[in-house]
Amino acid sequence: MVIAIDGPAGAGKSTVARAVAQRLGFTYLDTGAMYRCVALAALERSAAPAQVAAALEISVGARVLLDGRDVSAAIRAPAVSEAASRAAADPAVRAAMVAEQRRLLASGDWVAEGRDIGTVVAPDAAVKVFLTADAGECARRRALELGADPGTVLAEQAIRDERDRSRAVAPLEPAPDAVALDTTRLSVEQVVARIAALARAARP
Numbered sequence: 172m173v174i175a176i177d178g179p180a181g182a183g184k185s186t187v188a189r190a191v192a193q194r195l196g197f198t199y200l201d202t203g204a205m206y207r208c209v210a211l212a213a214l215e216r217s218a219a220p221a222q223v224a225a226a227l228e229i230s231v232g233a234r235v236l237l238d239g240r241d242v243s244a245a246i247r248a249p250a251v252s253e254a255a256s257r258a259a260a261d262p263a264v265r266a267a268m269v270a271e272q273r274r275l276l277a278s279g280d281w282v283a284e285g286r287d288i289g290t291v292v293a294p295d296a297a298v299k300v301f302l303t304a305d306a307g308e309c310a311r312r313r314a315l316e317l318g319a320d321p322g323t324v325l326a327e328q329a330i331r332d333e334r335d336r337s338r339a340v341a342p343l344e345p346a347p348d349a350v351a352l353d354t355t356r357l358s359v360e361q362v363v364a365r366i367a368a369l370a371r372a373a374r375p
């Protein structure tokens with residue numbers, strides 16, 4: 172079974188997806204980390220993301236490995252966030268990432284988190300959730316995580332979210348059959364319980 176969790180930055184996807192996976196005994200797939208790896212490799216090699224994307228060995232388990240190197244911290248740097256959002260707008264990069272994501276999701280039980288999981292990567296997912304939160308709350312959460320200034324995070328996030336929403340290929344948008352969940356005033360536990368209930372209801 173695949174549970175697809177999409178939404179903008181800071182809506183709570185990673186925290187929620189990890190917790191849902193743990194509760195249900197599913198495997199967590201952070202697809203944003205894959206785009207971040209492509210961006211990091213391109214920055215390090217001064218190459219175009221599309222040139223490096225297909226040849227990279229990316230593993231996004233408990234630690235994120237890029238060609239065997241632990242880049243879990245490096246991919247969270249603000250410069251990589253910005254470069255990842257640009258790389259993710261390139262159709263060739265997306266084609267390579269989506270192919271790998273579909274290969275992984277083909278068997279087993281997964282909670283996959285991203286921007287296009289319910290629309291493109293796994294349109295047949297048993298459960299689709301689109302998480303949102305108001306922009307100020309998204310920025311506050313991200314800033315807390317990064318130890319950064321909320322105002323700066325809000326401005327940077329607005330640019331990236333707008334790019335993710337307006338790109339030609341797989342723009343950030345809810346699947347027509349996704350359940351929309353505004354997490355602004357919900358606790359992590361409340362959101363996790365809601366998604367776990369959707370998963371139980373979808374079990375054959």
Ligand code: DC
Nearest residue numbers: 202203204206255256259285286287
């Ligand atoms: O979720 P995140 O911030 O780690 O994602 C990094 C970038 O990758 C972000 O700009 C959106 C993009 N992304 C995407 O386009 N499609 C996905 N499935 C996941 C992330």
